[in-house]
Amino acid sequence: MTVPKVIVIGKMNDIVIEKLQEQCELKIWDKPTPIPEQLLKDWLKNAEGMISRGDVKVDEDLLSHAPALRVIAQSSVGYDNVDLDACTKHSVPFGNTPGVLVEATADLTFGLVLSSARRIQEGWEYVKEGKWDSPFNIPLGVDLYGKTLGIVGMGNIGRSVAKRAQASGMEIIYHNRSQRDENEILGAKYVSFDGLLEQSDFVVVLVPLSDSSRQLFGKKQFSKMKSTSRFINASRGAVVDTEALYEALVNKEIAYAALDVTDPEPINTDHPIINLENILITPHIGSATHETRLAMATLTVDNVLAGLNGKKLPTCVNNSVNYSSML
16 A cells, blocks of 8 residues: 655644654754755655745645645644635645634733733833832823723634623723624624724734735725724734834834734844834744644544545645545
8 A cells, every 4th residue: 555645744743744654754954944946846746745935935826736635734724825816726635724723812812912011022122221229210001991891803702702801890892804692692793894994992903814805904094093092903913014113113102012923034133113112023922832733633633544544634725626536
């Protein structure tokens, strides 16, 4: 019996690598830098499975160099780097990892809300710089209690963030492409996009990146927000016009921004937004816990092994793919 050949792009937990190695022959690129294009194309010539990551563009060109490919999986929820139509055309199912990272990402998102309100990072810098010389000369933040949290993109992560916010006594409003009854049960009120911008003390962005959401937040949107509002993005950097956000912070159109994602990503250290006092940026750590990354890697491997065996992926995105042609 021929052992299937699988490409692994990205560092993964030893436990899941061992699980893959029991059934597959692996070629692994575990460096943080992008895999060289020619090396990837060479590996793809006889690869039957691939574990990808966000810095690999999965499109018609890549698939044309992979005649034997039967499955692609990625250890993330987002897949804006993947052309699903091209995958379906080549009868290659693509799997992602929804669900398993909801709570970790919600923790981080609400942590950014809390940090933006209570100036936790600034407080630490204040101590490190030796400025804490009196109990009467310390940074002041704002309360969460009684404030309005507006969530743009009320999916599973948004609902988990809403529960955390409710525990802090916040009012929850949201905007989605469509109103959902279960959100009303949570006590979250559906409002228009403009209404959310105008009413919210904290705006949290959790939408997937798509043509319709790219640069959803620009100069016009920031101008509609309260001058005291705080902007939190834990979705994708390209949902925001970075230059417009910079101008809104400099001109005090909004009070603060806390970002777990940027555009570009990583953000250039010479970008002027880095030096502002009213911003906090974390390096895309929404799902970055030991437990969650292991769960994501496990689901990714399960997706790959299912595809190699001609079975439906546990979390297949392009469900219309023709599995029978894979056998």
